[in-house]
Amino acid sequence: MLEYIKRIPPVFSLLIWISLWEIAGRLELAFILPPFSDVVEQLFILIGRGDFQSAALQTFKAFVIGMTIAIVVGITIGFMMGTSKVANNVLGMWVNIFASAPLSSLVPVLMLLFGLGQTTIVVTVVLFSTWIIALDTYAGVYHISPSLKEMGRSFQATRWQLLTKVLFWAALPEILAGCRLGLIRAVKGIVIGQLLVSIVALGRFFRTFSDNFQFEEFWALTIILFIFALSFSSILGYFEHKVEYYAKDRI
Amino acid sequence: MSSANATNSLHDATSVDQDNVAEVRNLTKFYGEDIHALDSVNLSFPRGQMTTLLGPSGCGKTTMLKIIAGLLDATSGQVLINGKEVNSPGPERAFVFQDFALLPWATVLRNVAFGLELKGVPRAEREEKARHYIDEVGLTGVESKYPHELSGGMRQRVGLARALVVNADVLLMDEPFSAVDEQNRRKFQEDLLHLLAAEKKSVIFVTHSIEEAVYVSDQIVLLSPRPGRIHSIIRPEISHDAEPDAIRRDKNYLDTIEEIWSELRKYLD
Amino acid sequence: MTTDTSTELARMPKSEKILGIYYLTFYQILSVVVVFVLWEIAGRYPISPAFPTFSATMYALFEMIFDGRMIAAFAETLKPLAIGVTISAVFGVFLGVSMGLNRLFQWFWEPIFVVLQASPVAALIPLITYAYGIGLAAKTVAVIMLAAPIIVLNSYKAVRHASPSLIQMCRSFQGTRLQEIVIVIVPNAAPVIFAGLRLGVAAGFIGVILAELLITPTGIGDLITYHRSIAEYNYMYAAVFTVILFSSVMVGMLETAEIKYFRPEKKKGR
Numbered sequence: 001m002l003e004y005i006k007r008i009p010p011v012f013s014l015l016i017w018i019s020l021w022e023i024a025g026r027l028e029l030a031f032i033l034p035p036f037s038d039v040v041e042q043l044f045i046l047i048g049r050g051d052f053q054s055a056a057l058q059t060f061k062a063f064v065i066g067m068t069i070a071i072v073v074g075i076t077i078g079f080m081m082g083t084s085k086v087a088n089n090v091l092g093m094w095v096n097i098f099a100s101a102p103l104s105s106l107v108p109v110l111m112l113l114f115g116l117g118q119t120t121i122v123v124t125v126v127l128f129s130t131w132i133i134a135l136d137t138y139a140g141v142y143h144i145s146p147s148l149k150e151m152g153r154s155f156q157a158t159r160w161q162l163l164t165k166v167l168f169w170a171a172l173p174e175i176l177a178g179c180r181l182g183l184i185r186a187v188k189g190i191v192i193g194q195l196l197v198s199i200v201a202l203g204r205f206f207r208t209f210s211d212n213f214q215f216e217e218f219w220a221l222t223i224i225l226f227i228f229a230l231s232f233s234s235i236l237g238y239f240e241h242k243v244e245y246y247a248k249d250r251i
Numbered sequence: 252m253s254s255a256n257a258t259n260s261l262h263d264a265t266s267v268d269q270d271n272v273a274e275v276r277n278l279t280k281f282y283g284e285d286i287h288a289l290d291s292v293n294l295s296f297p298r299g300q301m302t303t304l305l306g307p308s309g310c311g312k313t314t315m316l317k318i319i320a321g322l323l324d325a326t327s328g329q330v331l332i333n334g335k336e337v338n339s340p341g342p343e344r345a346f347v348f349q350d351f352a353l354l355p356w357a358t359v360l361r362n363v364a365f366g367l368e369l370k371g372v373p374r375a376e377r378e379e380k381a382r383h384y385i386d387e388v389g390l391t392g393v394e395s396k397y398p399h400e401l402s403g404g405m406r407q408r409v410g411l412a413r414a415l416v417v418n419a420d421v422l423l424m425d426e427p428f429s430a431v432d433e434q435n436r437r438k439f440q441e442d443l444l445h446l447l448a449a450e451k452k453s454v455i456f457v458t459h460s461i462e463e464a465v466y467v468s469d470q471i472v473l474l475s476p477r478p479g480r481i482h483s484i485i486r487p488e489i490s491h492d493a494e495p496d497a498i499r500r501d502k503n504y505l506d507t508i509e510e511i512w513s514e515l516r517k518y519l520d
Numbered sequence: 521m522t523t524d525t526s527t528e529l530a531r532m533p534k535s536e537k538i539l540g541i542y543y544l545t546f547y548q549i550l551s552v553v554v555v556f557v558l559w560e561i562a563g564r565y566p567i568s569p570a571f572p573t574f575s576a577t578m579y580a581l582f583e584m585i586f587d588g589r590m591i592a593a594f595a596e597t598l599k600p601l602a603i604g605v606t607i608s609a610v611f612g613v614f615l616g617v618s619m620g621l622n623r624l625f626q627w628f629w630e631p632i633f634v635v636l637q638a639s640p641v642a643a644l645i646p647l648i649t650y651a652y653g654i655g656l657a658a659k660t661v662a663v664i665m666l667a668a669p670i671i672v673l674n675s676y677k678a679v680r681h682a683s684p685s686l687i688q689m690c691r692s693f694q695g696t697r698l699q700e701i702v703i704v705i706v707p708n709a710a711p712v713i714f715a716g717l718r719l720g721v722a723a724g725f726i727g728v729i730l731a732e733l734l735i736t737p738t739g740i741g742d743l744i745t746y747h748r749s750i751a752e753y754n755y756m757y758a759a760v761f762t763v764i765l766f767s768s769v770m771v772g773m774l775e776t777a778e779i780k781y782f783r784p785e786k787k788k789g790r
Binding site: 229 | 627638644748767
């Protein structure tokens, strides 16, 4: 029996957890935990609502803008750290401070400075995700085999050629991993922002549902966000897989 | 077999008007403040010949090679290529790396053509040249494979083809076969000689294997460590026309190896 | 081959000092000074009424330290943090190690923890109040929610990646499974487990601040929200500043301890 279970892909254990959720809900073990099936029902209703769709779209646009900025800035900082000792020490200090600090404490500050709209979401995304992207990019650059760089120089590659034809690709597996982690942090940042400002967009939904004890809807919204985070994470995971063929082979 | 023993004067084993593809003059290199890798070395590398730098670890052979390649800065002294002083990499020199240094995300074809790609040579032209040298090194058929699909020996052939494609005057080879297994290594040495004879290339070769040095070289520069200095220069007089296996049992060959070994063992740690 | 053969890094020798301190540390301190100066200047420009100057913020900070508010606030905040992290550490390491040693455990627990780590669990924090009220318990749960997944997954990975050759060596000398676990696997996995604990502490701190901002203000979270509500922005910023400062110092200390006791080969000085 045990052997048989081990051969099922681990993801399926989630089905067991979901069944437990369903059972707990039906037995009304905790009033904050409605049956999973009711949550799923509300999920579909929620997706269909016009006001939800526009709130989600708004948030998504800000998310994309923020992620783009974070990726560009983060990769640049990571490369600077990886190629200059001074940059590594100075920038590295700041990056490390912000990578593990409770950035949620800064969200009230952001809201004061940037208001309650799109701008704050963009800034939140940038704030939450840039640091891990920079750190992973730096790790990728740091581990590039010195002889690969020497090889480029021996064929008289310009700095730009070295960067774009060698360094970037050599560090790409780590860069993608960093982007994936940055993405997850960005979603967390958005959620925190929305929870703290429960007046607009998705935050308003959270507040409404929790104030009115609409737990099915609350969980539905939460699961939508969870799925969003996990799907994006998987997309990047797919790209990471595509470069895997050479990632392990780097000297 | 002839040897010349002297340390800090200008060395070459033949006449003064010998055409030298490369020269180093008073080359000194310090790493930090205490590591004296090279001490005022003077050396000439005759065109069309294979000169090997041989010695125990710490004798400065790889350091010298990389300085000649322009990948390292000397603390003082000059490097001349074709009579002109250089201090950075240039098209007259091509380097072959000990750990192959292939782009793992690129195919064999792209790797071999890499030097030309950096120079902006159009794709069709550089791929054609690359294919020619891929054939020359015996890798026909693997153009679309990736480095991780190749054995160590095959990867080094790619590295060699890449260095040949750019048509440099001198090939700089840094212990190119040390990461290749023994059986392939011997085959490589034999193939290399054929290839170089056909291409008429000048080569500066670094190795720590005495047998390898004696087998392939026209002249061997023995370096002593700490600080790196020239100990002696040896010209193995071995005819490469004979069968490889016969050469490896030839008396001259074996005597030269023994002589070098007895010189070098003094420097063992 | 020696370090110099690669790139043009480190033109300046490591031992050079400016004003008696290593030049790299000097640049770090300089960057901090620059940031504070820019902050001061930006604060004086009328960008926004809600942006106090650096000096005003520091004034507020020292006032709060000297009248004891800051210490009291930290004590309040650290309570759920300490309890939550301890619980997460004990159960988390145990669970993670079990997952690493037992395939069935891994099958059952790994996916759920991977999901938890990737998901914005902050969304669930408002729900905690319904189950645990607004006191210490709720905040401790928030800490556990954020710290446990990281600790579990790190401990699990640490055990999974324990050196196979060491394990085989132990078996070749007929060690029992228990000896294998206690003498080989756990010590071998200790560095990564400790790294997980460090990350867990950082995550737990994030959790407690979140809880203080979202559930009921106590401790530092209270300082932030209270002063915002009465528009004393320099006090609010001072509280935020201490949060960042505390986090950096804490993580820095944990990292130093980690390198000193577990990974001497990673000491700075590349």
